[in-house]
Amino acid sequence: MTYYAYKDFCLCDHGGRxxxxxxxxxxxxxxxxxxxxxxxxxxRGFFAIHSLAELDEPEGVxxxxxPPALPEQTVLSRFVAxxxxxxxxxxxxxxxxxxxxxxxxxxxRQRINLVGLGNVGGTTxxxxxxxxxxxxxxxxxxxxxxxxxxxxxxxxxxxxxxxGETLPxxxxxxxxxxxDCDALLFSAARxxxxxxxxxxGDVRMMQYEANRxxxxxxxxxxxxxxxxxxxxxxxxxxxxxxxxxxxxxxQNEQYEYDWNGLLPxxxxxxxxxxxxxxxxxxxxxxxxxxxxxRVFGPHGNGLVxxxxxxxxxxxxxxxxxxxKAESANLALRSYGFKPYIAPxxxxxxxxxxxxxxxxxxxxxxxxxxxxxxxxxxxxxRGPEQRREELHAELLERISESYRKLExxxxx
Numbered sequence: 001m002t003y004y005a006y007k008d009f010c011l012c013d014h015g016g017r018x019x020x021x022x023x024x025x026x027x028x029x030x031x032x033x034x035x036x037x038x039x040x041x042x043x044r045g046f047f048a049i050h051s052l053a054e055l056d057e058p059e060g061v062x063x064x065x066x067p068p069a070l071p072e073q074t075v076l077s078r079f080v081a082x083x084x085x086x087x088x089x090x091x092x093x094x095x096x097x098x099x100x101x102x103x104x105x106x107x108x109r110q111r112i113n114l115v116g117l118g119n120v121g122g123t124t125x126x127x128x129x130x131x132x133x134x135x136x137x138x139x140x141x142x143x144x145x146x147x148x149x150x151x152x153x154x155x156x157x158x159x160x161x162x163x164g165e166t167l168p169x170x171x172x173x174x175x176x177x178x179x180d181c182d183a184l185l186f187s188a189a190r191x192x193x194x195x196x197x198x199x200x201g202d203v204r205m206m207q208y209e210a211n212r213x214x215x216x217x218x219x220x221x222x223x224x225x226x227x228x229x230x231x232x233x234x235x236x237x238x239x240x241x242x243x244x245x246x247x248x249x250x251q252n253e254q255y256e257y258d259w260n261g262l263l264p265x266x267x268x269x270x271x272x273x274x275x276x277x278x279x280x281x282x283x284x285x286x287x288x289x290x291x292x293x294r295v296f297g298p299h300g301n302g303l304v305x306x307x308x309x310x311x312x313x314x315x316x317x318x319x320x321x322x323x324k325a326e327s328a329n330l331a332l333r334s335y336g337f338k339p340y341i342a343p344x345x346x347x348x349x350x351x352x353x354x355x356x357x358x359x360x361x362x363x364x365x366x367x368x369x370x371x372x373x374x375x376x377x378x379x380x381r382g383p384e385q386r387r388e389e390l391h392a393e394l395l396e397r398i399s400e401s402y403r404k405l406e407x408x409x410x411x
Contacts, residue, residue, distance in 0.1 A: 372402050
C-alpha cells in the first residue's frame with residue numbers, strides 16, 4: 001500500500017480518491033486513514049477499525065460479530081492493532097470535513113440544538129439541562145414560539161443539584177441558525193396518534209410518511225449548510241427516518257443522488273435507549289439478571305432482546321422479554337397517557353450525552369443498507385459498534401430484523 005501525508009493525517013490509498021495536495025511518505029504514521037470507494041447506497045462512509053481484518057468486511061449484521069483473524073501479521077496490521085485507524089468512503093464528497101469534525105470533538109464544550117418542544121422534546125430539553133453540565137449551551141426551536149419562551153424561561157430558572165455546578169444555558173434559536181451546532185436533535189413530529197387510536201398496530205410506523213415529509217426541509221438545510229455534526233433523529237419511526245434523512249440530504253434539486261450531503265454516520269437514531277430501559281424493567285420484575293442483557297434492532301416491531309449474548313442464551317425467555325418491552329408503550333397508553341418521559345430521558349437526553357462524551361450508548365447506526373440499533377460509541381477515529389460472539393439463534397433473530405429494515409427501505 002502507498003501512504004501520503006495530508007494536513008497532519010496519514011492517508012493510505014486503498015482504492016479511494018486522494019485529495020489534491022497529498023504528499024507520498026515512506027511509512028504509516030498516526031492518525032492513519034484508509035481511503036476506499038464503495039457504493040454509497042449500501043456502504044458505510046466513515047468508521048473506526050482496530051484490526052486490519054475490519055477494512056474489507058461485508059456490510060450487514062456480521063459487523064456485530066468479532067472480526068476474522070488475520071492469516072499473518074504485517075507491519076501495517078501491527079500498526080493498526082497498536083494505534084487503530086479510520087476508514088473513509090471517498091464516494092462522499094464531504095468525507096474530510098467530517099473526519100476533521102470527529103477528531104476535534106471532545107476538545108471543547110459542545111453545543112446542542114433541539115428542534116421540537118412537544119412532550120418528548122420538552123422532556124429531552126429538561127434532561128439535557130440537568131445532566132448536560134459539560135455542554136456549552138442548548139438551543140431550542142419550535143414553530144410555536146410560546147413553547148420556546150416557556151422553556152427558555154423555566155429551564156433557565158432551574159438550579160443545579162450540586163452547589164457551584166454550572167448548568168448549560170437555554171437559548172431560543174432562529175430557524176436559520178439550527179445547524180450552527182455540534183449535534184442537532186430532531187424530536188418534532190406531525191402525526192403522533194392520540195391515546196385510543198392505536199387499533200392494534202405499531203404506533204410508531206403510523207407516523208412515517210408525515211414525519212418523513214417534515215424532515216425533508218431539515219435534510220436539505222443540513223446539506224446546504226455543510227453540516228459536519230451529528231443529526232440525532234428522535235421522532236418515530238426512528239430507524240426508518242434515519243435512513244430517509246441520510247438519503248434526502250444527498251439529493252440535488254432534481255432529486256438525483258450526488259452524495260454531497262450527510263455521511264451515513266452523521267445521522268444517528270435515538271430510540272433504542274428506552275427499549276433497553278424497558279427490557280431491564282421487565283427483566284427485574286421477573287427476577288431475571290440484567291448484567292448481560294442485550295438489545296438490538298428497531299425502536300418498535302423487530303426489536304430483539306436477549307437475556308445473554310451467547311453462552312446461557314435462552315430463546316423462549318428472550319422472546320418473552322422482547323414482547324414485554326416492545327408492547328410497553330401500549331400498556332402505558334391503556335392507562336390513558338402517551339409514553340414520553342422514559343423516551344425523552346433514556347433514548348434522547350441520556351443516550352445523546354453518552355454519545356457526545358464518547359461513551360457506549362444505544363443507537364441506530366448505519367450497517368450497510370439500513371440503520372440498525374445496537375450498542376455503539378463515537379471514537380476520535382470514527383464510529384464503532386460493540387462486537388462479540390452471538391448465539392446462533394440470536395444471530396438468526398438479528399439477521400431477520402435487519403432484513404426487514406432493508407426491505408422497508410428498498411420496498
